[in-house]
Amino acid sequence: MGIPQASLTYATKTFSSCCKFFFRVHIGILLFIFFNPHLQPLYDGTETGRNRPISQDLFESDIVLTVDQLKGxxxxxxxxRTGRREQRRYKRKVIxxxxxxxxxxxxxxxxxxxxxxNLINDFVLLFERYIDGWRNIIRSALNFWQSExxxxxxxxxxxxxxxxxxxxxxCYSSVGRTGGRQQISIGYGCEDKGIVTHEVGHSLGFWHEQSRPDRDRYIQLKQEYIARGTEGNFVKRSIDExxxxxxxxxxxxxxxxxxxxxxxxxxxTTIETVDKNYKHxxxxxAGPSFVDVKQVNRLYCNDRCVGSTLSCQNGGYPDPNNCFVCKCPTGLGGxxxxxxxxxxxxxELIASTLWQHLIYKGSQRCYWRIKTNEARIRILLDSVSFKCDATCRSYVELKHNSDFQQTGFRSCCSEKELEIVSEQNEVLVIVDATELNGEGSFNSGKPLRKPPPPIWVPGSENRLFRGTGSAGGKGGPIERFILNSIPQIRDPNHPVESIASIVTEFTLSQLLGASRDR
Structure with missing residues (x-):
């Protein structure tokens, strides 16, 4: 028996009324959020931005503390404050x-x-589809930690x-195993694989990186721009804890x-990097770094490859999921x-005493290693015109320090040309153009000038390079590479395709007889 016409009309009107109410309420909420800067979620793509309305209820923006952790x-x-030593209950960065x-x-x-x-019945199906996507994002984040x-x-x-x-x-979590049914909130606006891996990282026992006692070598706080009442979120931990x-x-x-x-x-900005090259x-x-993954493996998996005879180089280590292969820092393999x-x-590329360029076309993730025998390598980053974000999503990354475990500095904004000198005789260049969304230009009609060599300041293993002037010390001549970029090419014969698929051209083009080792 079919539904009577009167009932059908009533159902349709009720559904229409619900829709009007739904859109009226939600448009109002969106307008309120838009005009209220304190409620703008995910403005910076992190859980801190998303949690701005509830930040006063959480520690360091996304942490739920146990009583013992709070006491500690x-x-x-x-x-x-008093200078008196008390008994320690636990340690941080890793519990x-x-x-x-x-x-x-x-x-x-x-x-x-x-x-x-309570849900309106007419929106149950739409909600269920959202929940399926929500669950799959969380599963994807867990699969990352499981595979690594x-x-x-x-x-x-x-x-x-x-x-x-x-x-x-x-978006918030407890730190470490707290016992019983502990919760991780992945609320609206937190449905991002990187944010989920961050919150799962907390549940595995990790605090925030900038709370480490050695942070002053890498970052400095701009106290005048920190919102009143949130200063406690920047407390630096002592070496003892x-x-x-x-x-x-x-x-x-x-x-x-x-x-x-x-x-x-x-x-x-409230946080500035000591080396300004790292500000983006x-x-x-995007996801956990090599160091993040290595920390989890050191904390939980050190007994998996006992007796391994692998001699992993450059900070690599035996993979706990396969002790016969090395897990390598980003940019390295073999x-x-x-x-x-x-x-x-x-x-692989060989540097010489002449300036050289390389050419790359595409929208991929690519890796180069520039080497020389005993000298250091100077690199001139002439121009970069990826989408300029406070934190780069598409970028050129240079690893020029001696510790390849650490993330290199990432550049995505059109700024003045930059020159650096490596700490050792090799440099890793990483281009990630997989999330490119921007335009720019570059004029390569004339040769680039040869910059004056910078001062080399020897230091500890992880010391950052700063300074300009004339080079000296050991290592002989500083080999040279110039990095340029043309971020976007549009095909005039296929304008529709060019809009749908943005292509990046990043040039490291060979200018003066570079040797290329394939």
Whole structure:
């Protein structure tokens, strides 16, 4: 028997009325958020921006503390102010006490709690589709940690201690295993794989990178631009209460604040990098860095490859998922991390005393390694015109320091030309144009000038290079490379395709007889 016409009309009118109410309410909410800067979510692409409306209820913008953790932080702050040493309860950057660690001999059980309260029946199907996508993003983030470490996850698996993912009013997590059913909120606006890996990183035992005691070598705070009442989110931990598991500070860590964290307005940065070249590197949420992954493996997986005879180079280490191969820093590959990471558009290059260029066309992720025998290498970054973001999404990354574990500095904005000198006789160049969305131009009609050589300031393993002038010291002549970029090419014969598929051209073109080792 069919539905009577009167009932059908009534149902249609009710549905229409619900729609009008739905759109009227939600448009009002969007306008309110747009005109209220304190409620603008994800303005900087991090959980800090998304959590701005609830930041007063969380520690360091996205952390839910246990009572013992809160007592430990208060105790440490009291000691800092009085100068009196008190008993330590735990250590930070990584929680080292076994009470906060997960037992990874068995998969960590997790489940989803997706009940969003009372829903209008007509929108149930739309909501269910959203929930499917929400769950898949979380699964993708867990799969990343699972593929890169020995930590395993089991959806609806057995066990008392477990992680519950739910859609709260922001993105937040506890730090380490807190016992029982601990929650991770992945609310509206947090549905990003990088943000989820960040929150899962907290649940595995990680605090924020910029709370490390050695941060002053890498960043400095702009106190005048930090919003009143949020200063406690920038407290630096002492050496006694911190544990970095022997790994260096990483400005490209997925656990690092962005440059605008807790700012009074989005036009001012609260965190500046000591080396200004790294200012667009901090705050990335594309995913965990090499150092992030290595920290998890040191914390949980050190017993997996005991007795391995692999001699991994450049900070690489035996892969806990396959002890017969090395896990290598980004940009490096080979059986022992001795060569450049394979890519369709990169290669090994030999520097000389003459200026050289390379040419690359495409919208891919590419890796080059520039080497010389014993000298250092000077690089001139002439122009970069990717989409200019506070934290680069498409970029040129240069690893010129001696520790290839750390993320190099990333450049995506059209600024004055930049010259650097490597700390050793090789440099890694990484181009990631996979998220390109911008335009620019470059005129290569005349040769680039040869810049004066900078002063080389010898220092510790991770010391950053600064200074200009004449070079001196050991190492002989400084070999030279010039890096330029033409960010976009449009095909006049296929204008529709060019709009749908933006192509980047990044040039490292050979100008004066570079040797190319394929």
């Amino acid at each position: 932080i208060v105790l440490a702050e009291k000691e800092r 080292t006490g076994s009470i906060y660690r997960w037992n990874v001999k068995q998969p960590i059980p997790y489940e989803f709690k997706s009940d969003d309260g 470490t020995c930590v395993r996850w089991a959806e609806n698996g057995p066990g008392i201690d477990r992680v519950i993912f739910f859609k709260g009013s922001g 911190s544990d970095d598991v022997g790994l260096p500070y990483d400005l490209g860590s997925v656990m690092h604040y962005g440059p605008n964290a807790f700012t009074i307005d989005w036009d001012h 590197t901090i705050g990335q949420r 059986s022992t991390c001795e060569s450049v990471q394979p890519s369709d558009c990169g290669s």
